[in-house]
Amino acid sequence: MPRTVAPWKTERKLLMRAEDRTNPKYGRVPSERPAEDYMQYGVINLDKPAGPTSHEVAAWVKRIFKLQAVGHGGTLEA
Amino acid sequence: MTGVLPVTLGEATKVVQALLYSGKEYVCVMKLHADASEEQVKRVMSEFEDLVYQRPPLRASVKRQLRTRRIYYLDFLEIEGRNVLFKVGCEGGTYIRKLCYDVGEVLGCGAHMQELRRTRAGPFVEGDAVTLHDASYWFMEWEKNNDMKLLRRFVRPMEDALALIHKIYIRDSAVGAVCYGACLTAPGVLSLESDIVKGSLVAIMSLKGEAVALARAVADSEEIMRLEHGVVANVERVLMPRDTYPKCWKSGERKK
Numbered sequence: 143m144p145r146t147v148a149p150w151k152t153e154r155k156l157l158m159r160a161e162d163r164t165n166p167k168y169g170r171v172p173s174e175r176p177a178e179d180y181m182q183y184g185v186i187n188l189d190k191p192a193g194p195t196s197h198e199v200a201a202w203v204k205r206i207f208k209l210q211a212v213g214h215g216g217t218l219e220a
Numbered sequence: 221m222t223g224v225l226p227v228t229l230g231e232a233t234k235v236v237q238a239l240l241y242s243g244k245e246y247v248c249v250m251k252l253h254a255d256a257s258e259e260q261v262k263r264v265m266s267e268f269e270d271l272v273y274q275r276p277p278l279r280a281s282v283k284r285q286l287r288t289r290r291i292y293y294l295d296f297l298e299i300e301g302r303n304v305l306f307k308v309g310c311e312g313g314t315y316i317r318k319l320c321y322d323v324g325e326v327l328g329c330g331a332h333m334q335e336l337r338r339t340r341a342g343p344f345v346e347g348d349a350v351t352l353h354d355a356s357y358w359f360m361e362w363e364k365n366n367d368m369k370l371l372r373r374f375v376r377p378m379e380d381a382l383a384l385i386h387k388i389y390i391r392d393s394a395v396g397a398v399c400y401g402a403c404l405t406a407p408g409v410l411s412l413e414s415d416i417v418k419g420s421l422v423a424i425m426s427l428k429g430e431a432v433a434l435a436r437a438v439a440d441s442e443e444i445m446r447l448e449h450g451v452v453a454n455v456e457r458v459l460m461p462r463d464t465y466p467k468c469w470k471s472g473e474r475k476k
Contacts, residue, residue: 187349
């Protein structure tokens, strides 16, 4: 049985079904979002220190950056 | 434990489900409880590649039932006395502590996880992770002088978290409906990644590269390409605020 390949090691191919243009009047390229939106729709690739739990670190981020909500992508605990 | 911990901010927290089940990579020090040769350790470790069975530990906040997890790769790095250094790539939710314990059992001498560092969580890698120390410094500098370059040093757009999720790119005219929770239908699809499997999680994207919604594919890539009409994906989580793009239907009128 072939072994499962890690998702970051697979090659991606894009299949084209149709072509169209996008209207610059609506929406925004993600990297050009204005500051408040950029943070509200942002992710931090954080290097977690030893000691606090992942949940505690996320709570610190919420406090320091004055956010209403935070989440994290997988618990890293002692 | 230290290492890569993606922290989603505000509305971006909606993409957390895409990250939890995405792959992870760790560098680990396993301490053996008796001496063993390098060949013995390598041989036993090779038996753990691919599928493993694990029951979550007592302190985990998940249901403690036996479940399978995939080990993508288990690379022995070096051995020094009873310390074994290795790198492991695995599915989200794999307990490396249990892996070390089980390797010890098969070796016969027993072993435990001595130290762990996560080097990858989904698309996020150790190389560009920032410390909370640096992030808060840049945040304070940004609050002072409003230079976006400072924000960009430690915040990434939420779309970066979806880099490993299969994508479907749609027309502007379909974006409005999807934001209101409508299923994605064939005419709205412009392009899509190959290898989408029926039932898998996909990210619906605008041509500007904005994440519109997370959805479940109703068919494989090849079939979606062939479809003239009908549902292609069912929306699970809308990510883009409504009315970013105009609704392209009028209420009361029948769509042709």
